[in-house]
Amino acid sequence: EPEVTQTPSHQVTQMGQEVILRCVPISNHLYFYWYRQILGQKVEFLVSFYNNEISEKSEIFDDQFSVERPDGSNFTLKIRSTKLEDSAMYFCASSDSGYGYTFGSGTRLTVV
Amino acid sequence: DQQVKQNSPSLSVQEGRISILNCDYTNSMFDYFLWYKKYPAEGPTFLISISSIKDKNEDGRFTVFLNKSAKHLSLHIVPSQPGDSAVYFCAASDALETSGSRLTFGEGTQLTVNP
Numbered sequence: 001e002p003e004v005t006q007t008p009s010h011q012v013t014q015m016g017q018e019v020i021l022r023c024v025p026i027s028n029h030l031y032f033y034w035y036r037q038i039l040g041q042k043v044e045f046l047v048s049f050y051n052n053e054i055s056e057k058s059e060i061f062d063d064q065f066s067v068e069r070p071d072g073s074n075f076t077l078k079i080r081s082t083k084l085e086d087s088a089m090y091f092c093a094s095s096d097s098g099y100g101y102t103f104g105s106g107t108r109l110t111v112v
Numbered sequence: 113d114q115q116v117k118q119n120s121p122s123l124s125v126q127e128g129r130i131s132i133l134n135c136d137y138t139n140s141m142f143d144y145f146l147w148y149k150k151y152p153a154e155g156p157t158f159l160i161s162i163s164s165i166k167d168k169n170e171d172g173r174f175t176v177f178l179n180k181s182a183k184h185l186s187l188h189i190v191p192s193q194p195g196d197s198a199v200y201f202c203a204a205s206d207a208l209e210t211s212g213s214r215l216t217f218g219e220g221t222q223l224t225v226n227p
Contacts, residue, residue, distance in 0.1 A: 004155070033214075042220075043217040045215060045216070048213065056213060056214055101215065103148075103156045105153070105155045106155050
């Protein structure tokens, strides 16, 4: 069964450092997403990406965040200057028409 | 943001019995609802969904019921199995079909099925 692949599975970074989380969506999917889950809290939407541009973003997705699809297969989330409160599980997801919403296993980001 | 709410943080049932997980929503624009299962250290896995034009959708042991007037949906698992033990998330969207828009999640319910 097709999978959404995320790397690394765990990333530890110093506060103020830049971090890039990587995702390989399912190959024929058209919509790409990032979500996050802070420990003990809900899964929260960050951003959706379609046709090489952001289609929707949440209040969380401020100027410190950016997304990119640098080639035909990767989809990345960059946090420019990490804060302690950015520590969370970050989930990438992709979908075809919108219904086939598939999540990756997540990257646990720990900011110290 | 309390648009999707799962009021029960945990549920424990005996193997073979029915598990009923509940979810309430407040946004009347939601027109598509999904249930996801999540194991520790894994991403949410899609289980079953329902469009707002239906009131029931069934897939094997899983059935989702939607009561639009009450803004309530439930997931029934019967018979429950120990492998069903996981966190179950309810999620909703208001434009999934056309624009692949965001999902709004509930807090999750930890289901434990005892052998």
